[in-house]
Each structure stands twice: as C-alpha cells, then as structure tokens.
Amino acid sequence: MSISKESIINLGHGSGGELTRELLDTIIFKTFNNPYLNQKHDGSIVKIEGEIAMSTDSFVINPIFFKGGNIGALAVHGTVNDVAMCGAIPKYLSLSFIIEEGLPMSEFKTIVAAIKDAADQSGVQIITGDTKVVERGKGDKIFINTTGIGQVHKKANISTANIKPGDCIIVNGQIAQHGIAIMSEREGLEFESDIVSDSTNLNHLTIGLLDKFGDKIKLFRDPTRGGLGTVLCEISTEINLGVFMKETDLPLDKQVAAVCEMLGLDPLYVANEGVFLAVVDPSIATEVATFMQQHPKGKNATNVGVFTTEHPQKVVMESSIGGKRIVSPLVGEQLPRIC
C-alpha cells in the first residue's frame, strides 16, 4: 500500500481515507512544506494588510506536458498573473486537483515539482488544497484549479475607467507563442527550431512597474485565451473608445508568424501565457517600454497601439502594406483547452 509501490493514481487516493492521507504526506506536504499547509486542515489562516485581490482559474490544458512547461507550472503562472493584473502582489495560492484514475504517479510527482518551482519563482506559497480522483474516461489525466490572493500594491490604481484617448498600449513580449506551441504538440507538427510556450510569472515585472510609475499605469491585462485581439476588443467596447494599431508594431516571432500563416491562424487570437499589456499615459510610454526591456520578462516590449475617439468600440489595425482592417471579437472556439 505504500506510495512507492503504487505506479498509478487510483480512486482510493481521492476518497479522503488513508490512501489520500498517504498521498498528501508523501508528496504534497513534503513538497510544499510550509507552516500554513502543515496545519493539515481544510483551510489555512494568513494575514494580508490592506486590500486583497483574488483570482481563480481551472486548468484543463491538453497535452499536460508541452514544450516550455506543463500543466502544473501553468496553473501557478496563470493565477499569479491574474492576481498581478489586478495591480496586486500575489501571496498565497490554493491548489486543487481533479485526477483521472490511472495517471502515472511519476507524472503526478513531476507536475507537483513543477508547481513548487513555479510557486518559488513567483514568491507565493501553496497554503491549502484538495485532491479528487474520477474514474477512467470521466476526466482527462489531470485538471488543476489554483486560486490566488494577493495584496493590492499601495500605488496601484488599475481600472479601465482611468483610460483616456491617447493612452498607449505597451506589450511586454512576443505574442501567440503559447497557443502555437500547444497546437504543434497536439498536431505532432515538427518545426526546424522549437516554438516554446511563453508560460511564466509576470508579477515581478508588474510590481516593478507599479513601484516606479504608480497610478500612471491605467491597466494591466494578460491576453490568455482569445489572445491580444479579444482583450483589446473587450476593453474598447467597455470604455467606448477605439484602438488603433499597426501590424508591423506587433512583437511576433518570425517562425510563429510562419506557422500561423501555414495553419490559417491569426496570431491576434492565439493564446499567450507570458504576455501582458499595460495601458499607460502617453507621457511615460517610451519610459515604460524601456523599463520593461531591461527586465528578463520584457525584453521584446513594444508600444503596439493607442486608444482613440476616432472609431469607438472598434479595434483597427493597419497592415504592413498600409490597408486597414477591423479586428473583430473572436466568435466560438479557435483552440480549445489551451490553458
């Protein structure tokens, strides 16, 4: 009955009995060893000063292992980044697994180790959790929910309501990498050089920006599912302003662009996991881009567009040959189970 002799997860590991306890003791508590989790209760008690940001995501990505990461690291990055986008300093995560019976124990261990690494790099602690197991054919290997709480940065005043015409949209890095990496894994596509998911934590960079620029940062947003195009459409609709951007300004890896072309995908709608946009006062746009470029997570930072009263609720992109097109909201699904 010892875990070492168990090669797969079975229903007993989710029953709340001794097998559950053993799984927790030998893998979870051992890995995430911290005083909060070590209470081994159904919840944890922490203290956060001031306002609290809270965000949740369930990760159902397929495949669970991919170039540049796995579902475990992604589950940390995704929620850490969502808390960061609120203008907050991510502090604590909850961690909840829904495992399909039959998942190799070795894969579970690899995923848990990746969660630990990602949490350490992000500066957050896993303080409470849950493990459920479903029968074969009633899940798909593993789904992970993380919910994060963080302390709102004292200088932050993040709100779409603060955006004014003329404000600039600075993007930290190259778009569409996560979606294309997953797509190529899934379809078994082989490229000359590898396209790797950009899954990473962005909180250190966003906190740095708030430290330096405070409330001149109007908005952070991470364009994950739906991509940059969908996020810009949502914001422009919400605040009744237009967005004007040039295709040539988009930070886009040549190889990713080529694969998008080949597969008939528009990179504006392809998912990202290490990209965010900052909407800033035009007076600091260049300075913000330069600041980002000096940070490892912002090397390819670019000013990609501007808010305008010209065409309210419409995102307009000028193509490389000078034509203009409207970037429409994404309807239906492009790449399912991308995060």
Next chain:
Amino acid sequence: MSISKESIINLGHGSGGELTRELLDTIIFKTFNNPYLNQKHDGSIVKIEGEIAMSTDSFVINPIFFKGGNIGALAVHGTVNDVAMCGAIPKYLSLSFIIEEGLPMSEFKTIVAAIKDAADQSGVQIITGDTKVVERGKGDKIFINTTGIGQVHKKANISTANIKPGDCIIVNGQIAQHGIAIMSEREGLEFESDIVSDSTNLNHLTIGLLDKFGDKIKLFRDPTRGGLGTVLCEISTEINLGVFMKETDLPLDKQVAAVCEMLGLDPLYVANEGVFLAVVDPSIATEVATFMQQHPKGKNATNVGVFTTEHPQKVVMESSIGGKRIVSPLVGEQLPRIC
C-alpha cells in the same frame, strides 16, 4: 448564436471568445450581480480586516442532481463550511466550472441558480470565476471548484493543540445522510421514505458558538469524505490522545442505519455535508449541546465522545451491547465521488 437558442454547452463557451462572454453576461453576471464580479476582470478586489481563512474544494459528485441538493449548492456549502471550520466568517467565494461539452444549458442554469441561493443563505458573495469546457468523454457533466476566504472570528482560537484529555466532542446532527442519499441515487435504491442529503451551510451556527463560547471551543471539523470515524482517527493520531465513544450516543437516523446495515456500510465512514463536530472544554459541553439544539442546523446535537489518555492514537467505540472495538482509519475508497 444567442444563448436562448443554444440547448447545450459547447467548446466555444470555454474558448474565451464571444460565446464565453455571452454565457457570462446572460447567466453568470446576471445571476451573481454584485459590484465585485461586475468589474468583469480576471480577479476582484475586496477588503477583510484581520486574519484571513482560505479554503478550496473541487466538487466532482455523481450524480450532479440528488435528493436534498445538487452539485452547485454543495460546492457553496462545502467551501463555506471549510472556512467556518477555521473559526472564520466566510465572506467571498471564487467559482470555477469545468463543463463537459453537451451539458444541457437548462441544467447549467439550474446549477447556477442553486449556487446563488446557497451563497445568499450563507451570506457570501461570488466575486470572481472561470469557465472551461472539455470535449465529450473528457469530463463528466460538470465539475465545480469553489475557493473561499473569510475573516477569522475575533474570539476564535481553533487548534488541535488546544485539545486536552477530558475535552468533549459535540456533533450537531445525524451522520451518514449525505453518503447514503448519494449511494441510493446512484444505485437506484428505493426506500419507503426518502433519505435526503444533509448538504447545508453551517457558518451561522459556528459563528453563534464562537460569539458565545469563544476560545472554550477548541476545534471545529466537518467530517465529509471519510466520515466521522476518519476525522476522529486523524485528530487522535495528531494529538496523541485516544477517543472514547459509545455507539448508542451517535446521532443516526434509523432508516439510514438500516440502509447501512443492508449495504454493509459503517455509518462512521459515510460522508456528511451538514455535520460538524466541536471539541469543547467539558465544563461547557452540555451548554454547547443545548445551544446547538436551539439552532435549526443543530437540532440533533449530541455529546458523542471524549478525549482520553487511556489509549493514545486510538478511537474506541463501545457497542450497544457493551463490547468495545477500535475504529480504524479508512483504507482505500468506500464511496467515490461523494462530493
């Protein structure tokens, strides 16, 4: 493309594009209408004074509709109760869906309505969420994660470390009802009168107890998966004390007892969703039981046992005919997907 014409959930509803937005606007935001959620961001900002309790659970119960509730109400009760067991006042929940393609929209709406009702009755608000859709055969109708945060009660000092020999274990109500209700749904068993899940929120009662008895309450714990027996085994092992209890003291409905007998199940290991135990100083044991009995969620409250130095780390139960047996920790799975 309007939701009213859609009879089922499809992959597009989880893609992050327009169908997702429409699902959120017409069902989620409309139902949970509150200023936090209405920010429509990836996270929400709230304020909690003092210490924060956090707890998470993923609900995978099968069937999703059962006598006495459904997965939606259960997902609220479960997490509200876990936060309450920390000695806290539950305040805010996140809500995350993993839906299998093909779920009838009508069932989704029923579940969302039940979540709203349960949240209102518990006095908590849904402030942030996530919706993912997986292909047919890669999930099972719907899984729900809720994560809750609450304010630790000013008078609370909940910890197993406070438990002393002689402390009493008061249980608020009849055990094993949830597990048996689910089991009978699943197996299509018919009984003369219906056994109904006890799924409910316990926070108003636990807060009342803390208001009145403060730190004389040593511990709250809700015996869900694994049942009362598993929880008592865990506590007695952790604090190196024994538990002595009498079978005749256990609050157990006669019909539930009969079904357990028939199915060969020990009610001590059957899951509960509306039961909790309070470990209290013996000087207030009777008063605590009486206080509970006056509350709608504690009508069957009973002192079921006592902590002792006699047989450390062992739970011993005296049967109705005077024999004694050791209540062992549950190994493996008894009833999978019970919550």
